[in-house]
Amino acid sequence: MNPVFADLPTTVFERMSALARAHGAINLGQGFPDDPGPADIREVGAKALIAGNNQYPPMMGLPELRTAIAAHYARHQGLDLDAGSEVMVTSGATEALAGALMALIEPGDEVVLFAPMYDAYLPLVRRAGGVPRIVPLRPPAFRLEEAALAAAFSPRTRVVLLNNPLNPSATLFGADDLALLAAFCRRFDAVAVCDEVWEHVVFDGARHVPLMALPGMRGRTVKIGSAGKIFSLTGWKVGFVMADAGLMRVLAKAHQFLTFTTPPNLQAAVAYGLAKDEAYFAGMRAGYARARDRLAEGLDRLGYRVLPAQATWFLNIDIAEFGGDDVAFCEALVVRHGVAAIPVSAFYPDAAMRHLVRLCFAKADATIDAALERLADAR
Ligand code: PMP
Numbered sequence: 001m002n003p004v005f006a007d008l009p010t011t012v013f014e015r016m017s018a019l020a021r022a023h024g025a026i027n028l029g030q031g032f033p034d035d036p037g038p039a040d041i042r043e044v045g046a047k048a049l050i051a052g053n054n055q056y057p058p059m060m061g062l063p064e065l066r067t068a069i070a071a072h073y074a075r076h077q078g079l080d081l082d083a084g085s086e087v088m089v090t091s092g093a094t095e096a097l098a099g100a101l102m103a104l105i106e107p108g109d110e111v112v113l114f115a116p117m118y119d120a121y122l123p124l125v126r127r128a129g130g131v132p133r134i135v136p137l138r139p140p141a142f143r144l145e146e147a148a149l150a151a152a153f154s155p156r157t158r159v160v161l162l163n164n165p166l167n168p169s170a171t172l173f174g175a176d177d178l179a180l181l182a183a184f185c186r187r188f189d190a191v192a193v194c195d196e197v198w199e200h201v202v203f204d205g206a207r208h209v210p211l212m213a214l215p216g217m218r219g220r221t222v223k224i225g226s227a228g229k230i231f232s233l234t235g236w237k238v239g240f241v242m243a244d245a246g247l248m249r250v251l252a253k254a255h256q257f258l259t260f261t262t263p264p265n266l267q268a269a270v271a272y273g274l275a276k277d278e279a280y281f282a283g284m285r286a287g288y289a290r291a292r293d294r295l296a297e298g299l300d301r302l303g304y305r306v307l308p309a310q311a312t313w314f315l316n317i318d319i320a321e322f323g324g325d326d327v328a329f330c331e332a333l334v335v336r337h338g339v340a341a342i343p344v345s346a347f348y349p350d351a352a353m354r355h356l357v358r359l360c361f362a363k364a365d366a367t368i369d370a371a372l373e374r375l376a377d378a379r
């Protein structure tokens with residue numbers, strides 16, 4: 001058995017959701033909205049399921065979806081992608097990540113990662129034979145810093161794996177952070193794998209900048225997106241990868257033996273959804289921003305220390321005042337008070353950070369209010 005996987009615990013999202021079910025808790029842990037997602041997109045998917053073709057679609061994705069992806073990123077982010085050679089559909093961003101790391105890393109290659117990091121990253125990098133070089137990001141700002149990057153990059157760096165916006169800290173890296181990272185990628189001839197699944201869920205008028213758009217990055221960036229986040233349909237697991245044709249040829253080799261393809265009816269529905277006008281995206285952002293404010297203000301009134309959330313469906317509270325053990329805090333919260341949350345130590349190698357707890361605000365007002373009542377009892 002491979003020791004990387006043999007010694008791993010079950011992912012924190014699965015564990016916390018199981019605990020939430022067992023204790024009848026309000027689940028603000030695993031990130032999923034309680035909204036069912038846009039009705040018209042679900043309807044297009046349902047119609048395609050009943051009347052459409054349900055056999056294997058092409059390995060790279062339905063042509064109509066690849067075209068829709070290229071048009072979507074041209075419209076929203078000014079990217080110039082060739083749908084036929086620079087866009088691939090995957091079964092969620094997770095497959096895209098796994099495939100990219102399998103395809104790009106040779107055993108012994110160094111991979112620069114940032115802590116906190118999505119919990120899948122480190123096991124996938126290790127299983128691919130990569131040697132992790134971890135850049136710690138300092139709370140509460142979580143910005144990229146030149147000295148920390150200089151300590152992590154080396155001539156052996158092959159890949160840098162960035163998540164922007166960043167789950168769990170809800171940080172949106174801006175032009176300055178990205179320019180700094182791009183300079184290191186160019187200097188050390190590294191490929192950037194940029195997990196941008198939260199690109200549309202950004203608040204307060206901010207705009208997401210794709211790393212791929214920076215000077216010198218077009219040919220060395222693998223951009224990853226997810227319809228699950230864009231349309232609040234997390235169970236659909238429709239993801240996409242964008243990269244220049246040379247890189248894409250290699251990524252496609254991994255994809256063909258991982259999943260080969262993704263359900264065609266869901267692909268058709270996502271193609272329809274990606275053409276939605278700006279009003280949809282603005283409305284979606286405004287809805288989540290209101291939910292963020294409702295939870296943040298409620299927590300603030302209760303005396304919790306709330307960290308800023310610039311993006312994603314998450315905000316963090318600092319629980320140092322409760323003794324600083326996030327795992328114990330979350331266990332007590334779900335068992336005694338009926339609210340599930342995520343201990344942020346799950347996003348750190350060796351659980352190095354212990355005083356932050358992540359809460360998902362992608363919920364109806366009534367759910368947020370009910371959770372706040374329970375959180376009042378937990379103080
Ligand atoms: N990357 C990040 C940073 C995520 O937060 C998530 C899920 N929330 C994923 C990847 C996985 O996306 P998908 O469900 O499309 O596989």
Ligand code: GLN
Nearest residue numbers: 013014029030031032167
């Ligand atoms: N990405 C989701 C989160 O951060 C969880 C995905 C999963 O459950 N694997 O909550």
